[in-house]
Amino acid sequence: MDQKLYMEIKNNSLPLDLKEIPVLKYEVFYDQVLAFLKDEGKHCIAYYGVESAGNLKLYCCIADDNNNIVVLFAHELNKDHLVLKSLTPECVQLHIFEREIHENFGVEFEGHTWLKPVRYPYNRKNRSEIINSYPFYNIESEELHEVGVGPVHAGIIEPGHFRFICNGEKVLHLEIQLGYQHRGIEELFITKCNALQRCILSESIAGDTSIGHSLAHSQLIESLAGIQVSEALQIERCIALEMERLAIHIGDTSALCGDVAYQLGQVVCEALRTTIINTTQFWCGNRFGKGLIRPGGSNYPLNNDVVNEILRVLDDTGRRFFEVTDLIYSLPSVLGRFDDIGILTRQQALSLGAVGMTARTSGILRDIRKTHPFQYYKNYLVRPVILETGDVLARGMERVLEVHESVKIIHELIEIWQQKIKDFRKPVYDYNLKPDNFAISMVEGWRGEICHIAITDNSGNIAHYKVKDPSMHNWMALALAVRNQEISDFPICNKSFNLSYCGNDL
Amino acid sequence: MFKEIKVLKSHGIQYVKNLRMQPVSALFRGRPVISGDITKDEIKTVSFACPVMAIDGKSGSIDMGRCVFCKECSFLLPDKIRFTNDYRISSNVREALIIKPGSENPVQLDENRIRKEIRRLFKSALKLRQVSAGGDNSCEMELVATGNVNFDFGRYGIEFVASPRHADGIVITGPISENMAEPLDITYNAIPSPKIIILAGTDAISGGIFDGSPALDRRFIEQNHIDLFVPGNPLNPLTFINGVMDLLGIK
Numbered sequence: 001m002d003q004k005l006y007m008e009i010k011n012n013s014l015p016l017d018l019k020e021i022p023v024l025k026y027e028v029f030y031d032q033v034l035a036f037l038k039d040e041g042k043h044c045i046a047y048y049g050v051e052s053a054g055n056l057k058l059y060c061c062i063a064d065d066n067n068n069i070v071v072l073f074a075h076e077l078n079k080d081h082l083v084l085k086s087l088t089p090e091c092v093q094l095h096i097f098e099r100e101i102h103e104n105f106g107v108e109f110e111g112h113t114w115l116k117p118v119r120y121p122y123n124r125k126n127r128s129e130i131i132n133s134y135p136f137y138n139i140e141s142e143e144l145h146e147v148g149v150g151p152v153h154a155g156i157i158e159p160g161h162f163r164f165i166c167n168g169e170k171v172l173h174l175e176i177q178l179g180y181q182h183r184g185i186e187e188l189f190i191t192k193c194n195a196l197q198r199c200i201l202s203e204s205i206a207g208d209t210s211i212g213h214s215l216a217h218s219q220l221i222e223s224l225a226g227i228q229v230s231e232a233l234q235i236e237r238c239i240a241l242e243m244e245r246l247a248i249h250i251g252d253t254s255a256l257c258g259d260v261a262y263q264l265g266q267v268v269c270e271a272l273r274t275t276i277i278n279t280t281q282f283w284c285g286n287r288f289g290k291g292l293i294r295p296g297g298s299n300y301p302l303n304n305d306v307v308n309e310i311l312r313v314l315d316d317t318g319r320r321f322f323e324v325t326d327l328i329y330s331l332p333s334v335l336g337r338f339d340d341i342g343i344l345t346r347q348q349a350l351s352l353g354a355v356g357m358t359a360r361t362s363g364i365l366r367d368i369r370k371t372h373p374f375q376y377y378k379n380y381l382v383r384p385v386i387l388e389t390g391d392v393l394a395r396g397m398e399r400v401l402e403v404h405e406s407v408k409i410i411h412e413l414i415e416i417w418q419q420k421i422k423d424f425r426k427p428v429y430d431y432n433l434k435p436d437n438f439a440i441s442m443v444e445g446w447r448g449e450i451c452h453i454a455i456t457d458n459s460g461n462i463a464h465y466k467v468k469d470p471s472m473h474n475w476m477a478l479a480l481a482v483r484n485q486e487i488s489d490f491p492i493c494n495k496s497f498n499l500s501y502c503g504n505d506l
Numbered sequence: 507m508f509k510e511i512k513v514l515k516s517h518g519i520q521y522v523k524n525l526r527m528q529p530v531s532a533l534f535r536g537r538p539v540i541s542g543d544i545t546k547d548e549i550k551t552v553s554f555a556c557p558v559m560a561i562d563g564k565s566g567s568i569d570m571g572r573c574v575f576c577k578e579c580s581f582l583l584p585d586k587i588r589f590t591n592d593y594r595i596s597s598n599v600r601e602a603l604i605i606k607p608g609s610e611n612p613v614q615l616d617e618n619r620i621r622k623e624i625r626r627l628f629k630s631a632l633k634l635r636q637v638s639a640g641g642d643n644s645c646e647m648e649l650v651a652t653g654n655v656n657f658d659f660g661r662y663g664i665e666f667v668a669s670p671r672h673a674d675g676i677v678i679t680g681p682i683s684e685n686m687a688e689p690l691d692i693t694y695n696a697i698p699s700p701k702i703i704i705l706a707g708t709d710a711i712s713g714g715i716f717d718g719s720p721a722l723d724r725r726f727i728e729q730n731h732i733d734l735f736v737p738g739n740p741l742n743p744l745t746f747i748n749g750v751m752d753l754l755g756i757k
């Protein structure tokens with residue numbers, strides 16, 4: 001009598017047969033999802049809709065960190081009656097996913113108090129809602145004023161709109177409106193059906209995470225096509241991913257110094273970041289690692305010249321980075337600006353389903369490298385850095401400590417790599433995907449959990465492609481962290497999270 | 507105090523002395539060279555394989571304004587197509603970005619087509635406003651890098667400024683998403699005339715891999731005169747720097 005309620009799937013492993021995924025009644029779906037998400041060790045990695053034959057199918061993927069599995073629930077609605085009881089009042093982390101489903105398909109989630117647009121995609125249900133008409137929250141009061149910033153900002157950064165409600169200098173509320181960067185990525189994965197086009201596309205989801213996203217894509221294709229790659233290549237991919245983490249963390253340290261006008265720290269870290277990205281360029285000809293990760297093989301297999309260059313640069317840059325951060329994080333003028341500012345409490349982070357660095361600096365162990373290991377991390381134990389205070393200082397220190405870790409990881413991985421047999425396989429572009437399958441791929445990028453999910457049709461074409469950047473979960477964390485802060489502290493709070501606009505907007 | 511001195515000593519001198527002749531790593535993918543004896547069949551193969559239709563199926567020329575520099579054509583035909591590490595590939599004329607088989611010539615600006623007021627007004631100081639319109643943040647980071655301690659483009663009085671009111675021109679990255687089309691217009695209109703437009707990166711020049719996406723609105727590009735095209739995915743800081751120096755006539 002025991003009816004199966006969900007499917008279990010492991011990251012970066014065999015895909016599921018679509019027919020085997022049980023479709024639940026909404027009452028059951030609702031209860032099950034809620035019951036699962038009550039547990040701290042589980043969080044929602046993606047919850048989204050897929051249109052098919054007049055119906056709308058909802059998939060909810062929940063990561064079970066303690067058992068290293070992903071649990072998949074499904075529900076199907078008739079398009080004539082798109083009303084559901086919202087899960088958000090009971091489980092806040094689902095707010096953004098329900099908003100997305102509402103925006104894309106017009107599902108009314110009864111009881112959702114914040115059913116606002118996510119990104120104004122071109123194929124949204126209601127084209128009459130345009131990005132200029134975003135319904136901002138406001139408060140009527142003689143004492144309060146609003147500050148609007150963006151979409152075009154003062155620096156060279158991506159566009160997004162921030163609307164503050166302030167009492168004097170103090171921020172009472174911040175609303176972040178995104179969508180300006182929407183390029184229709186998920187649909188392009190289907191319409192651009194050539195394998196190389198998809199690789200290029202995956203590298204352009206968020207250019208600062210080219211390696212993370214292109215690895216997530218390649219893994220997904222490999223699991224759907226049943227391609228195995230050598231251990232040597234797996235190690236190379238991990239090294240590339242750690243190089244990306246190093247470059248950004250060092251660059252962010254520079255930016256944080258810049259925001260508190262500490263020029264020495266800014267300039268020194270800037271130069272150090274250059275050495276790392278130039279090493280990536282030495283390896284593959286591109287400072288952001290575009291072109292380095294491909295399904296099934298590599299155009300730039302690691303070799304001894306590259307290894308020696310990496311070791312040389314890590315030695316020098318590593319030493320100099322620790323020297324300068326030792327200085328930065330001992331200065332009262334810096335600490336005074338970072339300490340106790342922009343706090344995201346553990347409770348807030350849990351309820352938002354925060355991921356990656358943002359979760360780890362609020363005391364939560366979430367690191368896909370450890371909890372849902374992929375590539376060579378399956379055989380190699382990563383030691384995630386967990387900090388407790390959830391403030392700008394913690395997010396700054398997290399970067400320093402993760403740089404320490406990544407340098408160690410790269411050293412150790414290179415040693416293991418040297419023992420492995422190299423097979424120098426070229427990328428595979430003429431793959432055949434298993435028909436009617438569902439596959440999921442996760443990668444811990446420098447920001448956090450990247451997730452790509454694909455569904456194939458009965459002739460093995462990609463019928464649906466879902467991309468989730470960690471920023472999707474974490475933007476709301478920034479909005480909460482600046483409450484009751486001085487508005488002048490917004491820039492350092494924002495930098496300390498360093499979230500992706502294009503990753504959210506897709 | 508001692509810590510500072512130690513840090514400064516390790517830091518040493520980081521700036522690139524000659525921005526015109528900075529060597530880059532051997533694998534850097536810059537200007538392509540296509541062999542003059544590439545055959546019809548070979549052209550067919552690579553133009554079919556190219557993810558962005560940057561290779562003309564008839565002539566075999568490569569349009570760097572479309573190319574995403576994936577190098578896949580060169581992996582297919584290593585004897586016929588190679589990518590040099592020449593990063594000086596910006597031009598003020600769109601056609602100059604099209605590299606024909608047999609050509610080894612560097613990419614140049616057409617001096618006659620540079621608007622007269624540009625050099626007269628901006629040669630000793632040029633302030634630019636950057637707008638990302640669907641950019642993936644890699645071109646944006648490379649533009650930030652032009653002003654960093656290594657490249658220090660500020661040495662020529664060339665800088666990015668916060669307000670369009672303070673700017674002499676606009677630098678656009680990204681394929682121009684529909685949702686950014688209006689903010690881009692507003693920003694451009696807020697810049698006092700005369701002003702210049704620079705397209706930075708392949709996505710901005712042609713839409714790149716996003717070409718054809720219904721989420722774009724590229725009317726701005728069609729309606730305005732472009733003063734400089736800077737190819738790359740993302741553009742290299744040196745490509746941008748050299749392009750702007752050539753535009754302004756800085757030696």
Ligand code: SF4
Pocket residue numbers: 555556557558559560561568572573574575576577578579580
């Ligand atoms: S390098 Fe450029 S021309 Fe060659 S295949 Fe890639 S995009 Fe096309």
